Amino acid sequence: MDIEKIIKTAVLSQEAYAVEETLCRIKLDANENPYPLPPGLKRMISERLEAVPLNRYPAPGSPGLRRDFARYYGVDEDRVLIGNGSDELIHILLTAVSASPSGSVMFPIPTFAMYKIGALNTGHDIIEVPLDDRLGLDTDSMLGAIADNQPSLIFLSYPNNPTGGCFDRDDMEKILETSNGLVVIDEAYFNFSGKTFLHDLDRWNNLVILRTLSKVGLAALRLGILIGHPSLVHHLNKVRLPYNVNIFSQIIGSLFVEHSGEFLEITDRIISGRKWLFNELTAIEGIHPYPSDANFILFSCFMDKDDVYGRLIDRGVLVKNFTAPDILKNCMRVTVGTEEENREFVEALKAVM
Ligand SMILES: Cc1ncc(COP(=O)(O)O)c(C=O)c1O
Known part of the structure; x- marks a missing residue:
């Protein structure tokens, strides 16, 4: 059998999502929270996990978590869908919406890689609209593409990964207003930006919000939360695999909601770290950092940046390089x-530069 003959062309033409496996003492490449959980929270987690009935399937649809996060976000439970990371929620959205030959999934570029990978793997044509030179949305081009192609799904990362800033709210509102498809506002970095569309759900029934626990110290759990119109959530639930969230994540996710204040104490420290880093980077000749509302900073480098990247690794520091x-x-x-x-x-960067 010729395996390549039965694989979709869009899958054949892709590379697997590359996660840097270089081992470095200092790992600053994946937008994770660098601090381990406080001992009190760790103890509470192990106590709860002791009682887990491992011989049973976890509750399908994570009903407890759904209730907890609905309360946490102040929305009705039927607006909430829990996923195995927001990556899975992106995939569920892409699986549920219709494909159209003129381009059914639109996003600005550069942005989070999974929108494109997921869209191609699920058979969609994509519309990529480059950001303007201030790293903002090129709203005219996006509105033009909406009129021409009527995309079923538009992804906006808010703040945008990897550029770091939040797009202009008025631009986003124009897109929400104009689109007949879903507009997914991915607020993975909300805890560092404080900016959200969560309170606007009643203004637009095509607004979908994504949140995740990955950036606030619980990346290993793989827990993402989608908040959208109840009838959308109803249909997405048919696409969701029955036992998509394992029991450990369900239990620890509920604990997060109960003790969110303690889990989130660390965010202020990360925001102060971001300010400190930004000022330091600004002062290094040959480096230009871009303002960030997230837990990372994009910077350009006027030297051979692959060389700089390699030399940082030699000094035990791993950052994300772009190709x-x-x-x-x-x-x-x-x-x-x-x-x-x-x-x-x-x-290390000063030494290298
Ligand atoms: C914008 C954005 N959305 C979603 C994710 C993935 O989140 P999760 O870990 O919940 O799958 C990331 C991860 O880096 C991200 O940058």
Whole structure:
């Protein structure tokens, strides 16, 4: 059998999503929270996990978590869908919406890679609209593409990964207003931006919000939350695999809601770290950081950046390097680490430059 003959062309033409496996002492490449959980929370987690009935399937649809997050976000439970990370929720959306040959999934570029990968794997044609030179939305082009193609899904990462800033709210409202398809506002970095469309759900029935626990110290759980119109959630539930969220994540997710204040204490420290890093990067000759509302900073480098990237690795610091020949061609992205990690990164970068 010729396996390649039965695989979709869109899948054949892709590379698997590459996660950097370089082992470095200081890991600042994946927008994770660098701090381990406080011992009190860890203890509470292990106590709860002791009682887990491992011989049973977890509750399908995570009803407890759905209730908890509905309360947490102040919305009705029928607006909430829990996923195995927001990656899975993106995939569920892409699986549920109709494909159209003129382009059914639209997003600005550069942005989070999974929108494109997921769209191609689920058989969609994509419309990519480059950001303008201030890294904002090119709203006229996006509105033109909406009129021409009527995309079923538009993804807007808010703040945008990897550029770091939040798009202009008026631009986003125009897109919500004009689109007859779903507009997914991915608020993965909400805890660092404080900016949200959560309170606008009643204004637009095509508004979908994504949140995740991955950036606030619980990346290993794989827990994402979708908040949208009840009838959309109703249909998405048919696409969701029955036992998509394992029991450990369900239990710890509920604990997060109960103790969110303690889990989120760390965000202020990360925001202060971001300010410190930004100022330090601004002062390094040959480096230009872009303002960020997230837990990472994009910076361009006026030297051979692949060389700089390699030399940072030699010094034990891993950041994210970009290979695309677009607006990012001179850029790297650094995640805000602990105070010590930030200092070591800055020292290493100064030495390299
Ligand atoms: C914009 C954005 N959305 C979603 C995700 C993935 O979140 P999760 O870990 O919940 O799948 C990321 C991860 O980096 C991201 O940058």
